[in-house]
Amino acid sequence: MAAAFLLCPRLALPLRRGSRLLVSCSASASSSDAAGGVGFQGKVGFLGLGIMGAPMASNLIKAGYDVTVWNRTESKCDPLLSLGAKFESSPAGVASSCDVTFAMLADPESAAEVACGTNGAAEGMAPGKGYVDVSTVDDATSKLIGKHITRTGASFLEAPVSGSKKPAEDGLLIFLTAGDESLYKRVAPLLDVMGKSRFYLGDVGNGATMKLVVNMVMGSMMVSFAEGLLLSEKVGLDPNTVVEVISQGAINAPMFSLKGPSMVKAAYPTAFPLKHQQKDLRLALALAESVSQSIPTAAAANELYKVAKSLGLADHDFSAVIEALKAKVQSSQQ
Ligand SMILES: NC(=O)C1=CN([C@@H]2O[C@H](COP(=O)(O)OP(=O)(O)OC[C@H]3O[C@@H](n4cnc5c(N)ncnc54)[C@H](OP(=O)(O)O)[C@@H]3O)[C@@H](O)[C@H]2O)C=CC1
């Protein structure tokens, strides 16, 4: 059914328009966007300048937007300020001085604190403004944040992202949005600066849930890959060849080709911190529990990420989970 597909110009891939999903893709911030709007007019706030937030905000500044930033550790604002960003000393200050404010925080606790706490973004919100939370959280947290924002008269959109540090730097993220559809359309030009595609998934909670499902799969895939690399070494194969063979076959995934060579060298330069992957598995397990769904593979993977954290690897890349497997092998040999 040719009519069911859109062609994404940046990917040259067919994208399916499902009955509930609106999948859009557009090439630049200033061009007309696929939702029918024009480039975003107004001031943009950005809260949370970690591995993901810093390059996302940086891309907005480079695209010519008027961006105001805040980060708990203030010094992380400096590189953005040298690119031309403005600074506010609290999330409330950013929200009150901007038309739309994005937030990219570590976890449910920090996302809720920054949005709803003292001097939080909600204190600076008002009718006509928008809040877009791009952090990975659970649906209950997203709904809580949405409630605090919308009771000020402002609009709320959740928009967690697929894609890691490099796609964030390259403006190639995938946005999983849900919530206020008119805010979605309004910020589409901004999403298109930071990403290569965007999904609108309906009610608040659907974006958060979609993100957890995707990261649950990713966390388990990484553990399985790590097991394969270790097993190959144990039986006398070259794990580099395993990476190469996998890259040419049906189970090829960019993640394996990207992380495999450094995993073989026991190097884990952080793109996606292991502590965040474990957080996502923990949240996915709670999600599964809420609907009495069994996810035994993800549960086993979660245990390994917990072991890796206890080994001091929380801030390493999540591929460092292979070290938890190595530790298990060592302890079983003693
Ligand atoms: N890295 C990745 O590949 C991806 C990450 N994500 C998700 O995006 C989010 C951010 O990830 P990432 O940038 O990697 O994480 P980082 O750990 O690099 O950054 C976390 C950010 O949250 C802030 N923060 C943490 N705790 C608090 C708090 N209590 N109050 C205020 N601010 C706080 C940090 O501030 P400070 O600088 O002061 O510590 C920092 O700005 C997470 O939800 C993650 O799961 C999604 C897709 C990919």
Ligand SMILES: O=CCCC(=O)O
């Ligand atoms: O949440 C992190 C996702 C990382 C990725 O999609 O590569």
